[in-house]
Amino acid sequence: MEALILIVEDEAPQAEMLRYNLEKEGFRTVLATTGEEAVQRTEVEVPDLVVVDWMLPERSGIDVCRQLRARPDTRDMPIIMLTARGEEGDRVLGLEAGADDYIIKPYSPREMVARVKALLRRVQNQVTAERYEYAGIVMDLVSHKVTRDGAPVHLGPTSFKLLEALMERPGRVYSRERLLNRVWGGDVFVEPRTVDVHVRRLRKALNDAGGPDLVRTVRGSGYALDAQKA
Numbered sequence: 001m002e003a004l005i006l007i008v009e010d011e012a013p014q015a016e017m018l019r020y021n022l023e024k025e026g027f028r029t030v031l032a033t034t035g036e037e038a039v040q041r042t043e044v045e046v047p048d049l050v051v052v053d054w055m056l057p058e059r060s061g062i063d064v065c066r067q068l069r070a071r072p073d074t075r076d077m078p079i080i081m082l083t084a085r086g087e088e089g090d091r092v093l094g095l096e097a098g099a100d101d102y103i104i105k106p107y108s109p110r111e112m113v114a115r116v117k118a119l120l121r122r123v124q125n126q127v128t129a130e131r132y133e134y135a136g137i138v139m140d141l142v143s144h145k146v147t148r149d150g151a152p153v154h155l156g157p158t159s160f161k162l163l164e165a166l167m168e169r170p171g172r173v174y175s176r177e178r179l180l181n182r183v184w185g186g187d188v189f190v191e192p193r194t195v196d197v198h199v200r201r202l203r204k205a206l207n208d209a210g211g212p213d214l215v216r217t218v219r220g221s222g223y224a225l226d227a228q229k230a
C-alpha cells in the first residue's frame with residue numbers, strides 16, 4: 001500500500017502541483033484547503049505524512065501542527081511545513097510547533113519529493129519495537145505473547161499479526177486493504193471479507209477475559225484499536 005500524504009494548502013495551483021508530483025511518484029494524496037478540514041481528514045484516516053502550508057485562512061499551519069502533536073494517534077506523524085517566510089525565527093517556531101522538516105517557497109517539486117521520501121524513510125526505520133502497550137494490552141513481539149490486564153490472550157498467528165498492525169498506532173483507522181496488505185502480504189486470493197472474520201476472532205480473544213471492547217469498527221473505512229470508543 002502506497003503511503004498516504006495529506007496536503008494542506010489553500011492556494012489551488014500550489015496544491016495541484018504538489019498533488020501531481022507526489023502521485024507521479026506513486027503516493028496517494030488527500031487534499032485539505034483549511035486547517036479545520038485537515039484535522040477532520042486525519043480523523044477519518046491518519047495519513048503517513050502531512051505537508052502543511054504555514055499561511056492558511058483561519059487556522060495557521062502552526063496551529064494544525066500543534067493540534068496534531070497533541071493527539072495520541074497523530075503525535076508521531078511526520079509533518080513538513082511549507083512557508084514563504086525564510087527567517088530563522090520562523091524556522092525555529094515551525095520546528096517547535098512540531099514540524100519535522102521545513103521547506104521555503106518557492107521550492108522545486110523534485111526537492112519536495114526527495115524530502116518527503118527521506119522523512120518517510122527516517123520514520124519507517126524507527127519502527128523496530130519489541131513490545132507494544134496500549135490500554136492494558138501488552139504485546140511482546142519477541143516471545144509472541146499477549147496479555148490483557150495481566151491475563152494471557154491466546155492468538156493464532158494471523159490474529160497476532162493483525163493485532164500487531166493495530167497496536168503500531170492505536171487510534172489510527174486501518175482500511176481493510178491496508179490490513180490485507182500488511183497481514184497477508186497483499187495475497188490476491190484473500191478477500192477483504194477475510195479481514196472481517198479475523199477481526200471478529202481477534203475481538204473475541206481480546207474480550208474473553210472481560211474488559212471493554214477496544215476494537216472500533218469504522219463503517220465503510222476499516223478498523224482501529226481505540227480505548228476512547230464508546
Ligand code: CA
Pocket residue numbers: 009010011053054055056
Ligand atoms: Ca497559503
